[in-house]
Every structure is written in structure tokens, then in C-alpha cells.
Amino acid sequence: MKLSANLLQAISIGVAVSTLTSSCQQNM
């Protein structure tokens, strides 16, 4: 199924930010 480019970008950024945040918590 086709998802909009905006949504794909938002998911990509959202996951990246969330990953960095949890990495900080686990330990810019």
C-alpha cells in the first residue's frame, strides 16, 4: 500500500528521535 512521502518522512524522523531519546535514557 502506498503511504504519502510526508508520512514516511514523519515516521523516519519520529523513530530516529525516539531511538536517540531512549539511548540517552539508557546511558547534541
Add this chain to the structure above:
Amino acid sequence: MNRSSKIHSAISCNLDNSLLQASLPLFSAEKVEAIEWSFDTLYKVRDIPGWFVELLQAFGSEGRLIGHGVYFSLFSGKWTVEQQHWLDHLRKIAANFRFDHITEHFGFMTGEDFHKGAPISVPYTAEILAIGIDRLQRIQDACSCPVGLENLAFSYSLEEVRRHGEFLEKLVEPVNGFIILDLHNLYCQLHNFSLDFESLIRAYPLDRVREIHISGGSWESSGVKPGRSIRRDTHDDTVPEQVFDLLKKALPLCPNLKFVVLEQLGTALHTVESQHCFQQDFDKMQAIVNAFNAENKLVLMNNFLPLEFLPLQETAPESLRLHGQQLELSSILERTKDTQEAFQLLQNSSLANSEWKTESWSPYMLETAMRIAQKWKQGW
């Protein structure tokens, strides 16, 4: 009611960084045709990100969003406030997202509170059947869409394995519900009880299969039967070749099949290599499904919506005797160190010489039940 359709290749999709990282290339390549969301696993999350809501809505608006519950505990003997809250939550999210169907697991949860434990089987009695049917009716009332149940990976005895499909059919038939045929769960049963696919698969109501799951799992050595390995449905590895073979065999047997879902836990997708393997598993699954779609014109004979209006009972039926037995069993499974001690405790419990038939449980499967309960007693 008849309509032509094709089977959709789907992934389990939850708010999990590793799982989403593994899924992103599949989304970008427009390969994912549907997603399955475990809608009750966000109880610890304060805010759901807007992009995740948009993802759910995008698939929902195309009729490609399916919901898979984890915590409801269908066969708990006692009706709880938490179960009512679960239904209230489902009613709200079903108003916000368009689910094509909602499913739950067979069994009762062993944990000491609502979000702990693992689903364990129950005796197949008329009293327990009535409780299960009531709970399914309540789920259907809350979500206003088709409802289904997944076959269990774990059984105590061969007799229980052979009767599982028949009991599932009796459960879902009153609500015109359906079955998730989890092929890795079936693979566990085939291995753990030395059965062959052809005889076991016929014990399931295959015309009621609307969804198939495939996943990976793990092997565990038995301490009580040296040399014996137990297959566990741990969702933490790639899909075995044997499960892909089961998929090829199962597709032609399920005339009302609509979704095939690849499941894997995000905790097993932390490395780039594991994420790549997940994508390869999806491609392999989709190739099998596409090949079947190309050669077969599927005409769905059942939309699995209720055939008649069934009013809910004013008070949810309970069995305090069953509740007591479940508490005793959970305690034994979660706290006992070895199977010999567990069997002794069972002999002195209210489960002895009862419909639970604990006397005929396989020692290595009791050992497995203890490992499952102890693994999940602190929650997911």
C-alpha cells in the same frame, strides 16, 4: 455475502523503534498491504505520536488495519474491573480507527495483575465455553466488527491438542467469529507432540480462518526428559523454513482467508542484520502469498459479522471455582522450582482429579508452562 478478494500480506506493527526501523523499508517500497496493531499494549505510553496515529489511520481508511489484543484474558473465571476498562478502551479506539477485525488470544493470563503473565489453556468444559462466548460477545459489542481468536501454541497433553480446533469452533460460532491460524503455534504443537500436519490441520475449522500468523521462535532443552527439545513461540528469531512450508500447505485449505501477518518482537530487531532478516522473511512470505493469489480467485463466503443480534447478559457469567483453580495453578507455575514439586502441589490442589486432568499432563510440557509463566510474571 460472496465477494472476490485477494489475500493481503501484513506485518505486526506497534510503537516500537526497532520494529518500525525494520518495517520502514517495506513501507517505503509499498510492499506492506495491511498492519496488525496490538492496541492494548500502549498502557504505559502517555502520548501516541501523531505520525503513528496517521499511520494507523492510513491503513484503517483502506480497510487494512486489524487489531490484536494481548491482555483481555478471555477465560478468567472472575469478571474484573480491568476487563471492563479494556472493553471501554476498545470501544473508544474502535470509534477513532477503522478496524477490519479484532482478535484476542485463547486462554487465561497467569499474572497476578492485568498486565502480567502469559496465556495458558483451560479445560474444554461447557461452563468455560459459556464464559468464553460471553466475553467474545462483549468484545464484538465494543468494537462493532468481526472478532476472532488465535490458536494457542502451548498444550499440556496430546488430547488437548487434538480437541483445540473443535473447541475454538464452538467458541466463535455463536458470534459468527473467525480463527487466526498461527502456523508457528501449530509448528510448536507438531514438534512437541510428534504429530503430522495433515492429521492435525483437519482438526481445525479451516473455513473460519480469516487470518494466518507466521513467526519465529526458539528451542529449549527439557530438564525432565534429557534429549528432548521443546519448541517455544517466542517471536524472537527468523521464520523457520518449515513454517514457510506450512504456509504453502495451509493457503489452499482456508477459503475465507484475508490476511497473512509476519510477527516479530522489536526486542529481537535491535541489529541491522536482524532487521534485514525480518525484511527478507516478509519478502519470502509475500512471494508465497502473491503466487497463490495469481493462481486462485478467492471468493469469500463469510464476512464474519454477527448473523443475529444477541443481547449481552446483564451480569457477566463467572465461575468462582474456576477462578480459584486459576489462582492456584498460576501460583504453582510461577513459584515452583521443579516439575516433581509442581506435580505434588497439583495433586494436593483443587485441580486434582478434576476436568483439568493434571494427572495426564506431559512432564516436559508442565516444565514448559512453568518456564513461560516465570518468564512473563513481571510483565512484557
